[in-house]
Amino acid sequence: MEFCTSVESIREVVTDWKQAGQRIAVVPTMGYLHEGHLSLMRIARQNADRVVTTIFVNPTQFGPTEDLEKYPRDLAHDRQLCQEVGVDAIFHPAPAEMYAPDFSTWVTEESLSQTLCGAFRPIHFRGVCTVCLKLFNITLADVAVFGRKDAQQALVIERMVRDLNIPIRIIQAPLVREADGLALSSRNKYLSAEERVRALALSRGLRAAQARYDAGERAAAALREAVLQELQPAADSIDYVDVMARATLRPVALIDQPALLAIAAYIGKTRLIDNLFLG
Amino acid sequence: MEFCTSVESIREVVTDWKQAGQRIAVVPTMGYLHEGHLSLMRIARQNADRVVTTIFVNPTQFGPTEDLEKYPRDLAHDRQLCQEVGVDAIFHPAPAEMYAPDFSTWVTEESLSQTLCGAFRPIHFRGVCTVCLKLFNITLADVAVFGRKDAQQALVIERMVRDLNIPIRIIQAPLVREADGLALSSRNKYLSAEERVRALALSRGLRAAQARYDAGERAAAALREAVLQELQPAADSIDYVDVMARATLRPVALIDQPALLAIAAYIGKTRLIDNLFLG
Numbered sequence: 166m167e168f169c170t171s172v173e174s175i176r177e178v179v180t181d182w183k184q185a186g187q188r189i190a191v192v193p194t195m196g197y198l199h200e201g202h203l204s205l206m207r208i209a210r211q212n213a214d215r216v217v218t219t220i221f222v223n224p225t226q227f228g229p230t231e232d233l234e235k236y237p238r239d240l241a242h243d244r245q246l247c248q249e250v251g252v253d254a255i256f257h258p259a260p261a262e263m264y265a266p267d268f269s270t271w272v273t274e275e276s277l278s279q280t281l282c283g284a285f286r287p288i289h290f291r292g293v294c295t296v297c298l299k300l301f302n303i304t305l306a307d308v309a310v311f312g313r314k315d316a317q318q319a320l321v322i323e324r325m326v327r328d329l330n331i332p333i334r335i336i337q338a339p340l341v342r343e344a345d346g347l348a349l350s351s352r353n354k355y356l357s358a359e360e361r362v363r364a365l366a367l368s369r370g371l372r373a374a375q376a377r378y379d380a381g382e383r384a385a386a387a388l389r390e391a392v393l394q395e396l397q398p399a400a401d402s403i404d405y406v407d408v409m410a411r412a413t414l415r416p417v418a419l420i421d422q423p424a425l426l427a428i429a430a431y432i433g434k435t436r437l438i439d440n441l442f443l444g
Numbered sequence: 445m446e447f448c449t450s451v452e453s454i455r456e457v458v459t460d461w462k463q464a465g466q467r468i469a470v471v472p473t474m475g476y477l478h479e480g481h482l483s484l485m486r487i488a489r490q491n492a493d494r495v496v497t498t499i500f501v502n503p504t505q506f507g508p509t510e511d512l513e514k515y516p517r518d519l520a521h522d523r524q525l526c527q528e529v530g531v532d533a534i535f536h537p538a539p540a541e542m543y544a545p546d547f548s549t550w551v552t553e554e555s556l557s558q559t560l561c562g563a564f565r566p567i568h569f570r571g572v573c574t575v576c577l578k579l580f581n582i583t584l585a586d587v588a589v590f591g592r593k594d595a596q597q598a599l600v601i602e603r604m605v606r607d608l609n610i611p612i613r614i615i616q617a618p619l620v621r622e623a624d625g626l627a628l629s630s631r632n633k634y635l636s637a638e639e640r641v642r643a644l645a646l647s648r649g650l651r652a653a654q655a656r657y658d659a660g661e662r663a664a665a666a667l668r669e670a671v672l673q674e675l676q677p678a679a680d681s682i683d684y685v686d687v688m689a690r691a692t693l694r695p696v697a698l699i700d701q702p703a704l705l706a707i708a709a710y711i712g713k714t715r716l717i718d719n720l721f722l723g
Contacts, residue, residue: 172609176611265606265607267555267692268607269553269554269555269556269603269607270551270552270553270554270573270603270604270607270608271551271552271554272549272550272551272608273549273550273552274548274549275548275549275550276546276548277548294549295608298608299607299608299609302608302609302610302611303609305611324548324549325549327544328544328547328548328549328578329549329551329574329577329578329581330451330578330581330582331581332455332581332584413546
């Protein structure tokens with residue numbers, strides 16, 4: 166497995182692969198890898214000849230009050246997991262390798278990124294779009310795999326790829342949960358034992374909404390209510406519980422098209438997200 | 445010579461070339477081609493196996509009061525010139541092929557694009573960056589050629605390529621002039637015979653500044669004054685006559701690093717630009 170920290174060195178590796186006619190998949194991550202990330206890498210493995218995992222805690226997608234500094238990191242463990250899952254190369258740059266002191270070019274998606282997390286994290290998706298386009302360009306990837314845990318991110322990236330004609334195929338991979346329902350996230354590490362129990366309210370709320378949906382309920386307000394009944398007693402604060410059209414990420418009153426039921430809530434000081442695709 | 449109007453059809457052409465190991469150069473133009481454009485295509489020809497010329501009057505780089513509607517077009521003549529110069533493919537999309545009704549992703553360069561023309565045309569470089577990135581991605585080009593007539597554009601595009609790690613090489617090509625000094629531009633077509641004479645004040649002013657520079661003058665104010673002596677009597681209005689550091693496009697008082705002396709002025713209702721690289 167190759168381990169590259171400079172753009173020049175990973176470009177050399179992937180250029181050799183491309184010249185040999187091999188197809189490359191990239192899995193962009195911020196490291197502190199868990200089973201959710203590994204599932205993305207396995208899907209990448211099935212869809213390309215070579216798999217590159219990028220490990221980069223991207224500073225430009227964190228707001229000034231967010232958890233950039235304390236975001237968990239464990240590179241040695243990440244390398245071991247990548248090796249085990251058959252990754253061909255890791256790209257792990259320092260921030261200065263990605264952003265020159267006079268860096269001045271940004272990619273903004275101005276529609277899908279405005280609601281849900283975008284309404285609470287104003288520069289987040291600008292940072293995500295910019296770094297993902299950079300990582301696609303650096304790795305010369307044919308395919309990129311994104312998890313549905315970050316559903317809005319996957320949809321924003323798909324829109325960027327369409328709008329900018331980026332020659333890459335985006336694969337959306339299923340959300341991965343613990344046995345008790347908690348969506349896997351590197352941020353789960355922040356949770357105390359007591360908070361870990363309360364955090365189950367997110368997935369329990371979504372299961373309740375799914376049950377109502379399966380029983381024929383199509384009113385967004387009723388599905389939202391089902392989530393809130395579980396979430397309100399458990400969360401310290403709630404950013405949103407929203408039912409959105411997947412095509413626009415704008416609210417729908419009645420689910421008559423593919424929809425996304427998405428949650429962001431604080432358990433203690435930890436901001437957790439979870440979601441459900443409906444229809 | 446291939447002639448493609450859809451993204452799908454030009455992609456098919458360039459993908460075949462790439463798979464055969466050929467290097468592709470793209471020359472982005474808005475059509476109404478003149479000798480300046482042809483010089484770019486000849487440089488492209490020398491730097492790649494295949495040359496694609498794009499002909500697209502990009503609506504997103506025109507402000508609401510600018511000349512989008514009346515911008516000159518002559519596709520039959522453009523095709524003939526491309527054929528003569530040995531272009532391998534023309535990409536000539538309709539606006540709807542480039543911009544979906546719900547298009548929502550933009551590339552902005554927020555430093556070099558703020559002065560000179562950017563100060564007078566607020567959305568111009570956002571449109572330029574976005575369409576150029578799209579054209580690079582659509583044509584899978586290894587090289588792109590831009591003329592120094594649009595010096596700020598070339599520098600902004602180079603910055604975008606650096607910042608977003610776009611796998612393309614930018615070549616800056618020399619500005620091409622008529623025998624009497626007028627910089628070639630599709631917009632020269634707008635000039636009446638009387639305006640055509642007055643328009644010579646731009647290049648005459650630059651020549652005067654060059655003479656002062658060659659004689660040892662390094663003060664920006666003095667070089668600017670040399671231009672204005674010629675330009676003020678001839679122009680109907682002047683947007684700017686500025687001496688900028690090429691690295692930052694910010695004003696310099698003394699030329700002690702590579703600089704750009706740039707002009708934008710109206711002759712009648714026609715906005716003309718011209719410039720000189722110093723140092």
